Amino acid sequence: MTGLEISPLGTVAFILVAAAALLGTLRLLLGPTVPDRVVAADTLSVITTSGLAWLAAVLGSALYLDIALVYGALAFVGVVAVARAIEKGEDA
Amino acid sequence: MSGVADVFSFIGDLFLVVGGAFLFLGALGLLRMPDVFNRIQAGTKAATLGALSLLVGVGFQHPEWAGKLALIALFVLITTPVGSSAIARAALLTGLRPWRKAHGEAEEKP
Amino acid sequence: MQGPLPDSSPAAPSTHAALPRRHWSYRFLLAAAGVFVVWMLLAGSLNPQEMAVGAAVSLAVAALSLRHLVLLDDLVLSPLLPLHLARYFATFFTALIHANLDVARRVTAPRVRIDPAVVEVHTDLHSDLGKLWLANSITLTPGTLSVDVKDQTLLVHWIDVSPGTNLEVATREIAARFEARLKEFLR
Numbered sequence: 001m002t003g004l005e006i007s008p009l010g011t012v013a014f015i016l017v018a019a020a021a022l023l024g025t026l027r028l029l030l031g032p033t034v035p036d037r038v039v040a041a042d043t044l045s046v047i048t049t050s051g052l053a054w055l056a057a058v059l060g061s062a063l064y065l066d067i068a069l070v071y072g073a074l075a076f077v078g079v080v081a082v083a084r085a086i087e088k089g090e091d092a
Numbered sequence: 093m094s095g096v097a098d099v100f101s102f103i104g105d106l107f108l109v110v111g112g113a114f115l116f117l118g119a120l121g122l123l124r125m126p127d128v129f130n131r132i133q134a135g136t137k138a139a140t141l142g143a144l145s146l147l148v149g150v151g152f153q154h155p156e157w158a159g160k161l162a163l164i165a166l167f168v169l170i171t172t173p174v175g176s177s178a179i180a181r182a183a184l185l186t187g188l189r190p191w192r193k194a195h196g197e198a199e200e201k202p
Numbered sequence: 203m204q205g206p207l208p209d210s211s212p213a214a215p216s217t218h219a220a221l222p223r224r225h226w227s228y229r230f231l232l233a234a235a236g237v238f239v240v241w242m243l244l245a246g247s248l249n250p251q252e253m254a255v256g257a258a259v260s261l262a263v264a265a266l267s268l269r270h271l272v273l274l275d276d277l278v279l280s281p282l283l284p285l286h287l288a289r290y291f292a293t294f295f296t297a298l299i300h301a302n303l304d305v306a307r308r309v310t311a312p313r314v315r316i317d318p319a320v321v322e323v324h325t326d327l328h329s330d331l332g333k334l335w336l337a338n339s340i341t342l343t344p345g346t347l348s349v350d351v352k353d354q355t356l357l358v359h360w361i362d363v364s365p366g367t368n369l370e371v372a373t374r375e376i377a378a379r380f381e382a383r384l385k386e387f388l389r
Contacts, residue, residue, distance in 0.1 A: 134308070
């Protein structure tokens, strides 16, 4: 496992994940309400967390696993914080 | 390359494809569903299983990372539903009413 | 939804007495053990030095966060805990996969066919950890999403309430499957 070696199946998986990220981004941009955007951001963060773990495999470096973990933790705290914030404020 | 590693790598690829497919379906649901609550439903479930499947796939290709991957999987498993519930609650409390299907013939209230 | 209805008694009094706290050492040891396991998974080696530092850090973290871990009191330790957890996760993963096939079916249909409503689901679990865990499980099962928890009632967004559904029975079904499993190791 050296360098960038992606099998044909891996390419298929990559296209699917990329499409998922694209659709999620679309929902993020479209809204229409704030919670809609937060849901999109939340889903994107889960995609990114697992994507980072995959990146670790593709690049052959375990370092990215730690990044995935920290990213996941920060994203979770962020999502809950924003959810709490829109609960308190009344602009939706 | 040894045979066993190849087989593991192949199984890992299968999990990656399945995971990618679920992530894609979840994102599609995010786009197609009519309101926040249904979007959360589709998004959370599919993203959770999709992410888990990706992590399992990576685990097959790098068995030596199993511990850390399991930790990430557990983390995703615990935090995703909590996040979704938090958003759903916020949406409900800000006054968003869940989308209802227009019952043509049988008026609601079963 | 699908599946036979487990015959758990739906008549639970909602007299919500606060559950008693346990001795602080119970929480402390659970927390320390949990942190140590996480440490070992992160370290990924059985190096004695690594383990020694891990043990020290676990004890320190457990001591510092003791006040915030009241939730751990709700876990019931028993020799059968691994078995109970395994049974729960078997139920859970079956439901999660069902849920995803369900999502896949709905999302790929030419027209999205759903008939959602917010329903109330009563639960017999009294502890906070129990309700949290149940709510999480419900969120990841087919067609349901926990929105809020008030005392013994979960507010659940349900994606497909067909007209004519017996809500009384159906809402029990949503919770009952997991409750039976969770009650084995949670208060």
